[in-house]
Amino acid sequence: MTLSVYNTLTRRQEPFETVEAGKVKMYYCGVTVYDYCHLGHARACIVWDVVRRYLQFIGYDVRYVQNFTDIDDKILNRARQEQSSMEAVAERFIEAYFEDMRRLGIKDADEYPRATHTMNGIQRLIHELENKGYAYPSHGDVYYAVRQFSEYGKLSGRNLEDMQAGASERVNLEDPEYQKKKDPFDFALWKAAKQGEPAWDSPWGKGRPGWHIECSAMVRDRLGDTIDIHTGGADLIFPHHENEIAQSEVVTKKPLAKYWLHNGMVKVDGEKMSKSLGNFITIRELLDKGVHPMAVRLFVLQAHYRKPIDFTDEAIASATKGYETLKEGLLFGHKYGKQLGWEIGAKDLEPGTGKNSISSSQLSIANPYINRFFEAIDDDFNFSGGLPVLFELAKELQREGNILTHEGKTVTTADVLRAQWQTLVTLADVLGFDAKVEEETSVNESLSDAKIEELIQERQQARQAKNFALSDRIRDELQAQGITLIDSRDGTRWHRS
Numbered sequence: 001m002t003l004s005v006y007n008t009l010t011r012r013q014e015p016f017e018t019v020e021a022g023k024v025k026m027y028y029c030g031v032t033v034y035d036y037c038h039l040g041h042a043r044a045c046i047v048w049d050v051v052r053r054y055l056q057f058i059g060y061d062v063r064y065v066q067n068f069t070d071i072d073d074k075i076l077n078r079a080r081q082e083q084s085s086m087e088a089v090a091e092r093f094i095e096a097y098f099e100d101m102r103r104l105g106i107k108d109a110d111e112y113p114r115a116t117h118t119m120n121g122i123q124r125l126i127h128e129l130e131n132k133g134y135a136y137p138s139h140g141d142v143y144y145a146v147r148q149f150s151e152y153g154k155l156s157g158r159n160l161e162d163m164q165a166g167a168s169e170r171v172n173l174e175d176p177e178y179q180k181k182k183d184p185f186d187f188a189l190w191k192a193a194k195q196g197e198p199a200w201d202s203p204w205g206k207g208r209p210g211w212h213i214e215c216s217a218m219v220r221d222r223l224g225d226t227i228d229i230h231t232g233g234a235d236l237i238f239p240h241h242e243n244e245i246a247q248s249e250v251v252t253k254k255p256l257a258k259y260w261l262h263n264g265m266v267k268v269d270g271e272k273m274s275k276s277l278g279n280f281i282t283i284r285e286l287l288d289k290g291v292h293p294m295a296v297r298l299f300v301l302q303a304h305y306r307k308p309i310d311f312t313d314e315a316i317a318s319a320t321k322g323y324e325t326l327k328e329g330l331l332f333g334h335k336y337g338k339q340l341g342w343e344i345g346a347k348d349l350e351p352g353t354g355k356n357s358i359s360s361s362q363l364s365i366a367n368p369y370i371n372r373f374f375e376a377i378d379d380d381f382n383f384s385g386g387l388p389v390l391f392e393l394a395k396e397l398q399r400e401g402n403i404l405t406h407e408g409k410t411v412t413t414a415d416v417l418r419a420q421w422q423t424l425v426t427l428a429d430v431l432g433f434d435a436k437v438e439e440e441t442s443v444n445e446s447l448s449d450a451k452i453e454e455l456i457q458e459r460q461q462a463r464q465a466k467n468f469a470l471s472d473r474i475r476d477e478l479q480a481q482g483i484t485l486i487d488s489r490d491g492t493r494w495h496r497s
């Protein structure tokens, strides 16, 4: 079977064929940085992280770009509340983004463009839209004229006439914002500067870009006219992605993306978890409470990526239990490899980096598992369908581990067990699951929170006394025990890995 994916644009599952053979250009609409990331963002980032890992695993050279929206009314509001600046708020939450996502084992994207760094590309696009008659200036703003683009609505399946009929009662024609537009569905490409807000010079006067145009500009600047996969949450299909298409395609005369993929929402009591609704749990709250990052990953991957999932304590508890089984399997080689007489170097114990990490003879033993895994995932990235393969292997290894402990021998041969274990480690790595040996340390043996705080104090004093050798040693010793320190202007935070 070969990979096929559900394309929001065509509403069909289609064979996956890239623009350029062997290469995938992929763009994800990332976060607006005015608060800590929540579990909904974790879901989106985990899903696209795993899509990227899988594409790499099956041999594609993937270029993955993810943006940060660092100009927005919500960022400005936060800056006002904190008597700080838009830049400072954005910087702080970008830093926090990296900290949280790395804790979840999400690999860094190849590039992280920001709206504020893309001002030339944004203005160039608006200028071209204006020249082609798709944009018009009004009172210092510039708007996109949706009626000009005959294909408007093709992604979301919406039709301007129906939308107009539905909205007519809600549109307040007295509203000055509406009065600036020729059509109520026209959207801002550029907004005139308001008193006290950050602004950039432009041919239309001082101002700042609208949200949709930044993604069109970033895709074009970083990846070109047509990319293979454009992703984001399903909440972005309309209007954000519809507007991106409208902006980009009339300028380039080419499709913006071959495949439009959207992840389902994390919901709380049936409603989207979102920063604006305030019904969210941040990634750091969840992890600091002791939920294992890999349990969060399992929680996310247990559902098909397009379906909504409900966040409940029970669901997280059940994922935590599930991860315990997976972890047992992943640590099998570390625990029993020697006893089974495997000749293993440190490299064998590393998580797999692709098909090549399993030799061809091992691959043939492991084939049924690998084939089933591929078959599931090739069907529209059905990661949840690939998980039973991992659990079957993990349970089998767990069972053999118990027999070995109690009877001193295993039922299956050491070679087969080794192939099964390496298959598990390799396939688990494709989904981003990784178990660390130090996780074997029981809670009793590990450092208490109080002891960690004490060592951090000691390190602080060492730094003040400029005894960097000592402060580095304390940090390294903590790291060796799975405690990561993060220094920032507000002091030192820590977390267990």
Ligand SMILES: Nc1ncnc2c1ncn2[C@@H]1O[C@H](COP(=O)(O)OP(=O)(O)OP(=O)(O)O)[C@@H](O)[C@H]1O
Pocket (backbone or CB within 6 Å): 029, 030, 031, 032, 033, 039, 040, 041, 043, 044, 074, 231, 232, 233, 234, 235, 236, 263, 264, 265, 266, 267, 272, 273, 274, 275, 276, 277
């Ligand atoms: N609850 C959620 N479940 C899954 N994905 C989400 C969820 N919330 C946001 N996303 C996705 O995360 C990315 C960043 O979203 P964004 O920064 O707009 O977050 P948000 O919480 O929706 O914010 P706001 O409430 O201010 O709109 C987008 O791709 C979005 O679709």
Ligand SMILES: [Zn+2]
Pocket (backbone or CB within 6 Å): 028, 029, 030, 215, 240
């Ligand atoms: Zn976007």
